[in-house]
Amino acid sequence: MNRISRLLGTVGAAALTVVSASPAFASGTASGTSITNTVTVQYQVGGVSQTATGASDTFKVDRKINVTVAEVGSTATDVSPGATAQVTTFTVTNNSNAALDFALVAAQQTGGAAAFAGTDSFDATNVKIYVDTNTNGVYDPGTDLEVAYLDELAADASKTVFVVADIPLSLGSTDVATVSLQATGREGGTAASMGGALSQTNTSAANEVDPMFVDTVFADVAGAVDGARDGAHSAKDDFKVLAAALSISKLSRVVSDPFNGTSNPKAIPGATIEYCIVVENATGSATASSVAISDPLPGTVTYDGGGVFLDGTVTSGACNADGTNTGAHAAGVVTGTLSSVAAGETKTLRFRATIN
Missing domain, CATH: 2.60.40.2430 (Agglutinin-like protein, N-terminal domain, N2 subdomain)
Structure with missing residues (x-):
């Protein structure tokens, strides 16, 4: 790229024609896409037009890893003491520029401020994760599948995920169990099994030595229980007990x-x-x-x-x-x-x- 800029500096009346690639997705151009940028320089010598010259530059788009987990509804889930198969709902969105698998982990908070109001005071039991198999946004027992990961989630695609748990009997109103859902990016592929762990291969511009090599860059923000640029994201929800008194x-x-x-x-x-x-x-x-x-x-x-x-x-x-x-x-x-x-x-x- 520097060689092109020096050439242009010696030509006073250069006309430039630039060809570039347009983004294919809202999350950006797909990982591995080759982008070629060609410059054409036309000039004259003694008033006579000379043969145009130019140069091209080609590089491959690196892989951006970015995922968002969001709680659906922005409010706690009211539950009864002793109730079974109670549901909190999340969406997992792949904001990366490549299809990926996403490992899913549901965890329970131990004390502290709840996600919406009150204080975490108990643990739910029999906690499981299900994917919205029929995409209707509602947990359907016997239809929605229990999962440990999302398989081959395309760039810009989202999945609805349910965290389902049982509530202990001996609880009163205002008791709260706070749960989190974390999605961590994994290698994609065609096999019906979760891909391997991702690793960030380029953390600064100084490491860019081969423009045709596809680097992996973590671009996620901090979630409820994870940090920024860790290839993961998380959100919380509450099971809030509402009991008769x-x-x-x-x-x-x-x-x-x-x-x-x-x-x-x-x-x-x-x-x-x-x-x-x-x-x-x-x-x-x-x-x-x-x-x-x-x-x-x-x-x-x-x-x-x-x-x-x-x-x-x-x-x-x-x-x-x-x-x-x-x-x-x-x-x-x-x-x-x-x-x-x-x-x-x-x-x-x-x-x-x-x-x-």
Whole structure:
């Protein structure tokens, strides 16, 4: 290239014609592409045009390694205690100018600030990585394949990747498990197996000795758990527990007795007692569903057969005479199921018994 520039310096009226290659991809011209740049010099001697001369320069485009891992949704994934196959979603984009394999590693954070809010406080279990096989952006068990790497990801191409895990049972709201996904570039190829590790062969312009040799240059930025220019990138997501917070209380009142009736009744044998089981779910909690209540009666009272009322309400700490008679009694046990108790909601199960 220096030889060409010196020649041009001696010609006062040189006309230049330059031919160059156009980028083929958004990530840049493909690795290994030969770029030829030709200059033509026309001149005159004594007013007579002479035979044009020129020179060419050819080099091959080096391989740029660049990958981006991004969390999808920009928010934590809400999960329930004890839930299985919970999903966080990422995209892996090959910003390199060559097709590559990418090794995938899912790791769990140990303490510290979570990806979005709160503090990492537990580890998920049975953590696995799946690729979005049918490209619908949704984890489909039995369809999406469990993988340890992405095979032959083309330049500028992206894949959706799911980190799937189980959540321990004994957790409460605000518990968070932070997980990261890291993709590391590997050699590509045609074999259906992960390529070998990449190594950077040219780290400064001073090392450029053979323009026809394709160097490998790491061009990635620092990720969530990896550094810049390491041939990898990473991102984080959170599993955030949202649990129900039920509080249970049991109330009773004397409805009547054999001597006073309903006027200031006393808890004497033969008296009717009304029991009310109160189920309350704290504000900001997850909805509790299929809330099954079982109340074995002591041998000193007998269910009076008047019905087991569900979905009743409470006013000023006292149970109201409402609800639907959809509960049951069998063998001395009162049962009923509340279909759901939403956050901030209170529901009751109510029945009566006689003191023996």
